[in-house]
Amino acid sequence: MAEFLREKAAVAEREHLPGSFVQVVADFLAAGGKRLRPLLCITGWHAAVGERTPPPAVIRVAAALEMFHAVALIHDDVMDQSSLRRGEPTVHRALTGQRIASGDSHESAERFGVGGAILVGDLVLTWSDELVHTADLTPGELSGLLPLIDMMRAEVMYGQYLDLAATGSPTDDVEQALTIARYKTAKYSVERPLHIGAVLGGAGHDLLDALTDYALPLGEAFQLRDDLLGAFGDSAATGKPRMDDLRDGKHTALVALALRAASGPSADLLRDLLGRPDLTDAQAERVRAVLIATGARDDIEDMIARHRDRIGELLSARGAIHPGALPVLHHLADSATRRSA
Amino acid sequence: MAEFLREKAAVAEREHLPGSFVQVVADFLAAGGKRLRPLLCITGWHAAVGERTPPPAVIRVAAALEMFHAVALIHDDVMDQSSLRRGEPTVHRALTGQRIASGDSHESAERFGVGGAILVGDLVLTWSDELVHTADLTPGELSGLLPLIDMMRAEVMYGQYLDLAATGSPTDDVEQALTIARYKTAKYSVERPLHIGAVLGGAGHDLLDALTDYALPLGEAFQLRDDLLGAFGDSAATGKPRMDDLRDGKHTALVALALRAASGPSADLLRDLLGRPDLTDAQAERVRAVLIATGARDDIEDMIARHRDRIGELLSARGAIHPGALPVLHHLADSATRRSA
Numbered sequence A, B: 001m002a003e004f005l006r007e008k009a010a011v012a013e014r015e016h017l018p019g020s021f022v023q024v025v026a027d028f029l030a031a032g033g034k035r036l037r038p039l040l041c042i043t044g045w046h047a048a049v050g051e052r053t054p055p056p057a058v059i060r061v062a063a064a065l066e067m068f069h070a071v072a073l074i075h076d077d078v079m080d081q082s083s084l085r086r087g088e089p090t091v092h093r094a095l096t097g098q099r100i101a102s103g104d105s106h107e108s109a110e111r112f113g114v115g116g117a118i119l120v121g122d123l124v125l126t127w128s129d130e131l132v133h134t135a136d137l138t139p140g141e142l143s144g145l146l147p148l149i150d151m152m153r154a155e156v157m158y159g160q161y162l163d164l165a166a167t168g169s170p171t172d173d174v175e176q177a178l179t180i181a182r183y184k185t186a187k188y189s190v191e192r193p194l195h196i197g198a199v200l201g202g203a204g205h206d207l208l209d210a211l212t213d214y215a216l217p218l219g220e221a222f223q224l225r226d227d228l229l230g231a232f233g234d235s236a237a238t239g240k241p242r243m244d245d246l247r248d249g250k251h252t253a254l255v256a257l258a259l260r261a262a263s264g265p266s267a268d269l270l271r272d273l274l275g276r277p278d279l280t281d282a283q284a285e286r287v288r289a290v291l292i293a294t295g296a297r298d299d300i301e302d303m304i305a306r307h308r309d310r311i312g313e314l315l316s317a318r319g320a321i322h323p324g325a326l327p328v329l330h331h332l333a334d335s336a337t338r339r340s341a
Helices: A002-014 A020-030 A036-049 A056-080 A091-101 A106-133 A139-166 A174-200 A205-232 A244-248 A253-261 A264-273 A281-293 A296-317 A323-338 B002-014 B020-030 B036-049 B056-080 B091-101 B106-133 B139-166 B174-200 B205-232 B244-248 B253-261 B264-273 B281-293 B296-317 B323-338
Strands: none
Touching (some): A002 A020, A020 A056, A020 A091, A036 A056, A036 A174, A056 A106, A056 A174, A106 B106, A139 B106, A139 B139, A174 A205, A205 A253, A253 A264, A281 A296, B002 B106, B020 B056, B020 B091, B036 B056, B036 B205, B056 B139, B091 B106, B174 B253, B205 B244, B205 B296, B205 B323, B281 B296, B296 B323
């Protein structure tokens, strides 16, 4: 990925194109992240062929998934008006900051930041495609892969749209929150990366189905853990302000369960405070107290534990999954459901 | 394209995904537009093989270009905060309007409109890919085509970024304005669509070079005409408010030439008024008077006429271009440079 970005920077310089465009992406990708999707892609390949060093083409496609994820995050941060990501300023904030530093008015700098971040996302989407197109796959492999990638992209966009539409006015509809989690996280972040790697390893339907059975509960548990971290996590560890989910009024399963269980003043408090852009620390603490008192937090922990158990059973039965891939799949299930960042 | 969108609407309904997402795109595409890129794609194919009915694969790729262009426009309208496109509300305004109608506050509806339009654009980008991937091309044709599409996308994003960075503070740098026009319009809107069609028709380097020689002056002339329409056009014909370019302070060759030629109070007037979000009709008229008095409008008309002549000579010499494609290429050059909308 670093090499690909260096090439892009060289092209920009040669053609007198704005290099800041490339730099902001390089900075964003260098700031880290869990690299979950590339790891899952390579694990999918292992699940098909056993534990061998993956060929460069598989690594390049794995990098394309990380690049695509950067697009989703860059655009998501514009939509959520988030200021921090991975402990660093988000792309639109970084661009806004550059313009303020060079003497622009706040309004004009903000406009440039938002527009620039939309364009940076669109450009990185093309780069992600380019990584796949230049991965030295056979034309047959490439045409087998592209429909999967198209599906993955459409799924995440639908998930994000459902999420956006529900944000600001959370309800007690737990099913709706889980549908959002399925599209945004379970399918996009877990199932498709595994499938993409597995298909590159020549997987048949049995293996793809087994990976789906693994991916959907894992992805849901991953999102439920994310929701808990969004409300109760330590922002120094997660790299994003922990009040954002509450301030935005995110429609999570956690909040939906609390709204379902709460009555009288507790319910009023949730409806009144969730989604307030000016939520104070003290108000956030009161929301958290209701999330705990209604049992919603414990219920979510139980759901996560049940998913973890189910994944454990599935991996013991294993079926079509190559045994060489099992340790990583176990490890991922464990860390994704227990993580604190 | 309509059939493809109907399929997408059916899938959305079956999967309980938000159908408004599909409808807003269908409305946008149905509102018209010049369909310039699909026409050029098919003309590129004709330039390679002569005037025959193009096969469905070529038509599908041509439709993908129109779909991609919709993405560029949807995102561009968010960045420019434009309210009208093709005489209809822009996507972010349409989504904002839906939410206001259902009782949302203006601020929250606006946020949904902007976020939704970013996502709609990202989804339509995937659909555009999908149209290419399912065009029934041979794997070999597909792998030949994809790098061209990647290049086209990167070029328009760079062009848009340069445009965005220069907007609000136009200078007398005519070269910079022409560079923006080359990336945004000449390469993206003319050269690449022609190349894409030609490559599908089996074109060699000679033909691609001849099409480049035709495309770059035509694209520049097209953009220069657009700049004139942006300042002097009739908004009933163009479908967008004609003060937008002046209010935004677009860095066009027209404005750059005027700034270069203006002195004293005229120069001050341009610097003071261009880019003012609250520009009044009377102020816009004063700007237009300076654009005329400095000779900038006439200079741009001369540049357009010179490009038209050059294209005429080139087409007379014709070289590698199949004679069957010449009438359309002549017609396009004529209408793109003389159009009033």
